[in-house]
Amino acid sequence: MSFQAPKGTFDWMPPRSEWALAVRDGLSAPARRAGYGYIETPAFEDTRLFSRGVGESTDIVTKEMYTFEDKGGRSITLRPEGTASVVRAVIEHGLPGGPLPVKLWYSGSYYRYERAQKGRYRHFSQVGAEALGAEDPALDAELILLAVDGYAGLGLRNVRLLLNSLGCRECRPAYRAALQEFLRGLDLDEPTRQRIEINPLRVLDDKRPDVQAQLADAPLVVDHLCESCKAYHEEVRGLLSDVGVSYTDDPRLVRGLDYYTRTTFEFVHDGLGAQSAVGGGGRYDGLSEMIGGPPLPSVGWALGVDRTVLAMEAEGLLAERPAAMDVFAVPLGEEARRRVFALVTELRRAGLSVDMAFGRRGVKGAMKAADRSGARYALIIGDRDLEAGAAQLKDLTTAEQTAVPIAEVVDILKGKFS
């Protein structure tokens, strides 16, 4: 019997795992600086939160949720995305009655039962940010800017921003009807014909060449926006331009979830294969009401951690060596091991990065381990040194070795790294 990670999942292992941490930190940093507070919600929710929030018409809800009944007979679903949970929590804690907007960021794992491919896994990580309870183009622009800065802060240069508006509850229905009428006249397979009826906008981003060819003359949302949506969108675009954010207007850009309205955006990168979206988001003015809350116009995004690491890899940003040790201690003999263990502890408490040789290996092997750790100094102490009250301190870059009194080792090393 042997085990492996479940189908469609993978393990983050050193040294690559360091980049997952760096990406979570880097993508959230701009939001943290902009007054977004940290929120952590459960990894599972009442199934109905997603079926009503994400949308009955999406594949996520109809085919991809990890749903099960718990021992109390409740239908539970592992979260396939983060926004619905955040809105639920904000409503549950009465935040719409307080100062608005409520600005929150989060980082976590999400679950979708999908066929895995490059950049798409059954368990994946996202960093998200949401601003709830305000209808203000500056807020849309702020969110987009925070994501742009997050990618830039990681050193990414080839992330492109696609921008669109999906209209609101006033103008979307008319556009939807016009689009449906157009699509019904096309030669499409049965699943796609069904999608025309339940979620026609999604047909626009079908990648099959024969489908795309037929969509050349499809009606576009931009041509059907009402005056207020049009003005709102223009304002968002102007604000972005003012702060030097470049973007591409993509009138075909749609979102996979039903709750999006107005401002819609996606961050794409060409180095990842077919799953080119590294992040996406938009405004969702109706979501709160869809899940039983008060009117709460909001905007937010989710950025894929795994995909961002892939993008960084494609840009050659993962080459740096991960953080090295400052000191690597090599004990020779049982008595020395006890003394070294205490010294290592003391050095660590003093703030240094310190490791030591474990297991009964020879000096040569221990020195090899010291070299591999990337440590600047090797601290070698054998029973012979204990008798002399001295420790051997070896600079691994110059190979210079000096004997120092054991009693002063900690202070000397602290001095070298202060």
Add this chain to the structure above:
RNA sequence: GUGGGUGUAGCUCAGCUGGCAGAGCGCCAGGUUGUGGUCCUGGAUGUCGUGGGUUCAAGUCCCAUCACUCACCCCA
């Protein structure tokens, strides 16, 4: 859910029309009875994904199955 590709050592892979299970890297040890990187020498690690079939003989051929992977679909 659909289609293509690939499964041999920890990793990357070679293995011809069937004939003793291999290389490089990595790992461990020795060369140096207490000193890393370079070098030399030696060593360990395999259910050849799994199950069946054909054959004197299968990593190699056939069937099935599983896994991985890429793409469609879907989506961050």
